[in-house]
Every structure is written in C-alpha cells, then in structure tokens.
C-alpha cells in the first residue's frame with residue numbers, strides 16, 4: 498500500500514496529537530475528497546472536518562480519522578465534546594482569575 502514514512506519511523510514513534518497537513522492529506526485521499534457520511538465532494542465552500550472513529554479525540558492517527566462535511570460532522574456530536582471541553586477550561590480560568 499502507501500509508504501507514508503520511509504525509514505526513520507521506528508526510532509521516532511510519536512503519538513499523533515495534532516491533525517497535521519500530512520494526516521489531513523492521507524485521510525482526504527483515502528476518502529477521495531468526499532464526505533464519508535453523505536459523499537459530498539469537498540471544495541472551497543465545503544471544507545472537510547475530521548471525526549474520530551474510535552471516539553478518542555487524542556488519537557489523531559489517519560486510521561482513526563474520517564473526513565466529513567460540516568453537516569455530518571455535527572451529527573457525530575464531536576463539536577459538542579470540544580465545546581464542552583472549552584467551556585470547562587474557560588470556567589476553570591474564570592475561577593482562577
């Protein structure tokens with residue numbers, strides 16, 4: 498199949514914390530630049546969102562990500578999880594300040 502990292506990867510086993518450009522590219526190419534929920538083709542108006550298949554937002558490996566349009570992404574509820582986390586962080590900051 499495709500050769501993502503040629504060499505060097507064995508000693509450098511990093512976990513994927515951020516969805517970087519390379520990961521986006523891999524996921525989008527696998528999805529053929531279409532939403533994996535409703536098959537809408539991505540373009541400048543329809544930008545891809547990345548949902549986590551196993552539900553772990555920390556696992557940003559390409560195998561755990563699927564490309565979705567905005568509508569399908571909202572259906573996963575992941576944006577709410579992120580909003581909740583941000584809300585918690587904000588309320589924590591408020592308490593400290």
Ligand SMILES: [Zn+2]
Nearest residue numbers: 532535566569
């Ligand atoms: Zn969709």
